[in-house]
Amino acid sequence: MTAPQTTPDTAPAIELKGISKAFGPVQANKDISIRVMPGTIHGIIGENGAGKSTLMSILYGFYKADRGEIFIGGTKTEIPDSQAAISAGIGMVFQHFKLVENFTVLENIVLGAEDSGLLRPSLARARRELKALAEEYELNVDPDAIIEDIGVGMQQRVEILKALYRQADILILDEPTGVLTPAEADHLFRILENLRREGKTIILITHKLREIMEITDTVSVMRRGEMTATVKTAETSPAELAELMVGRKVLLRVNKEPATPGAVILDVKDLHVTDAKGVHRVKGVSFEVRAGEVLGIAGVAGNGQSELLEVLGGYETATGTVTMNGTPIDLTGTKSDGQSRRRRGIAHVPEDRQAEGLIMDYSAWENTAFGYHHDDKYRSGLFMNNAAILSDTTDKMQRFDVRPPDPKLAAKNFSGGNQQKIVLAREIERNPDLLLIGQPTRGVDIGAIEFIHEQIIALRDQGKAILLVSVELEEIMALSDRIAVMFDGRIMGTRDPSQTDERELGLLMAGITDTDHDHSVEEIEDNLAKAGH
Amino acid sequence: MDAMPKWAEVVLVPLISLLLAAILSALVILAIGESPWEALKLMVDGALGSTYGWGYTLYYATNFIFTGLAVAIAFHARMFNIGGEGQAVLGGLGVALVCLFIPFPHWSLALIASACGAALFGAAWAFIPAILQAKRGSHIVITTIMFNFIAAALLNYLLVGALKPAGSMEPATGRFPETTHLPSFQDMFSFGEATLFRGAPANISFFVALAACVALWALIWRTRLGYELRAFGHSESAARYAGISPTKIIVISMLISGGLAGMMAINNVQGEAERLVLNAVEGAGFIGIAVALMGRSHPFGVLLAALLFGFLYQGGAELALWTSIPRELIVVIQALVILFTGALDNMVRMPLENLFLMRRRPPGPDRKSTSAEGAR
Incomplete structure (x- = not known):
């Protein structure tokens, strides 16, 4: 890590002074000021909803700040739209790429920056410049490849190239590693270091402490729309940053005893899932989950984990055999609905709580009965027993510390962490034999992560079987008693968390089972691309 | 917030x-x-100034309550039922068959039977688009619109054929028997000398419509079916997660919707015309969409909006008459x-x-x- 090469008299690449932005009653940014020196990597860290994305959207001209000034390279600059941001030398790599899927790499790079009405000269110029850029920054991509045929890591590089082609000196990356395997993330960081060496300024938005510590020179912490601190990375620690993010001390480790696995609760044999488009998503998966253990399923998003959960949760059909407590489950879809799964003792915290786990317009109490609304305690004849559900919700909200503890508030008005607690309370408190849990802490504040992890471990210690699916490797490592890695619809291997590391799991996630020696990034990418990533 | x-x-x-x-x-x-002021005065006077005016306003409102509720319940399940018109036409057919071919000793029994017949025929007409949507993904807006035309053609065919009394030159059924005639407001609210609502078509089905509002409110917000229906309307993916069958909700919501639209016929066919004529619905099925929109798909909102549209209908007729x-x-x-x-x-x-x-x-x-x- 190099120290920022700045002298006191150089102007900051970007300086924000007193930026404020409100959306209706929500103050997304409150009086934010930062200075980012040229040739540095500046991290912005904060929980979901802390206001990071809003701040960057202001910088990129998507929103107009209510108050405050922006200085680029020392001169005051107005950024009314993204064209102005681009001409000011700002490039943005979004979390969700903005690429035309059926265009080539070259066409995507030129799109919106054509020299004239004729395409051919622009493409020729782009091809030359692309070659130069590729050599300069280790940004190798095939200019004639079609976007949908190349891997996610490669697509991200196209986004970076797009920005560089438009002469960006300042590069903003929003949660860039969310979709990458660990090896791909490492490669991205090498590219960023190259860019820094060439004098580019980089702003890295993330919620992962590890990335901040690994690559940034300085880091700003945001909490609830305010900039709580800006520190030199070398002079801080993950624990301190976490505390600044949450506003109190947090435990970054999960305390748990070794598991004492009992009888097999869920037994999956040769499971195949084909989705509505006819794509073969799960290709013969077999595993078992025992009472009193957490089986973690690791993998890059989109390798069949979601479909696996949907089948077990009862809203996707499959072939193969699944037995629950020794009796087979119907996977054909005729009886394979969520209701019968729940009666069999399977609880499910879905990956996407906003689209599946909750009805966002329903109040907390209505959501507490969701999926269990036919239970005797929640019904009276054809009618719902609203009073019983309400009092039950009040209890659950208290036990799971949901804030605000108002059962009549609509789900959409709770923060991500509290929404997840509502789902978790509903599923756990029904005392299931098996808990399916997908992305338990996605979009959840650090403070609530700790609580949710404790609940999962507590359930395990009560002798329940838990199937955990997460794309966060750290979370898998922290919670699981066994780790199965999924790639391209198959399980590549099962490991004991105490006898493996991120490198080995990372290779398995890229479909490489020969984990004894090193593999190049290119090899990993080839593999991923073959599997359609 | x-x-x-x-x-x-x-x-x-x-x-x-x-x-x-x-x-x-x-x-x-x-x-x-x-003069707009004169026009407004005329409208208010014509629609609300006399019990006669009220009798018309409430008669129209009754139609709109039924069709408005029909659209509203479908809205809750995110189904856009544009077929209220056709379902009401079929409801009329149901009423006519019940009234013409079953001998009733008293109007109250006739009302119950014809309400059931109307709902059954309306629901059956909504069932086909519903099952096509649920099983084949045929868009409910398209199919229900097309079913409006089929319903009109079907009625036309029956009224010039099988249902036309022999020797009649008019495409209409014969008059319903005396025992099926519903009490009008004039029958119900005239005491001794004072005859209220003289000659106005409002009849006892207005109270059936009010009861339907209450029943639908309870269905939507108090029953497990209503809970599932609204959940499906808010988020199909979440409904699937919770084990709520999309097919079941689509079909049931459309059956209720079609049934309600059909029930309009006890007002216009049995209560007013006392026989089935061509174009008995007069666009009330479409007005129901506006009523449901304005009433925010809430049964009591629908009631208020239906009253407003009833006022506009009757007031408008007066306006055309006098200016x-x-x-x-x-x-x-x-x-x-x-x-x-x-x-x-x-x-x-x-x-x-x-x-x-x-x-x-x-x-x-x-x-x-x-x-x-x-x-x-």
């Missing part, structure tokens, strides 16, 4: 929309060269009401929300932070 207090949401927004529609209508009437304002202008006024209350709702809502926010902001800290406080 709701930006506006509930009363503003429920009362103020529709009221302002209505006012805007009224102002624009006034301008149009001015342009024709008539040089053409009948078509009434359609313009109704369209403006629909435009402002339905389509342009946000135009009123957004500034109003901002107004409430501005009033609220200075004293307290911003409200969102209390809910974002979140993770303990």
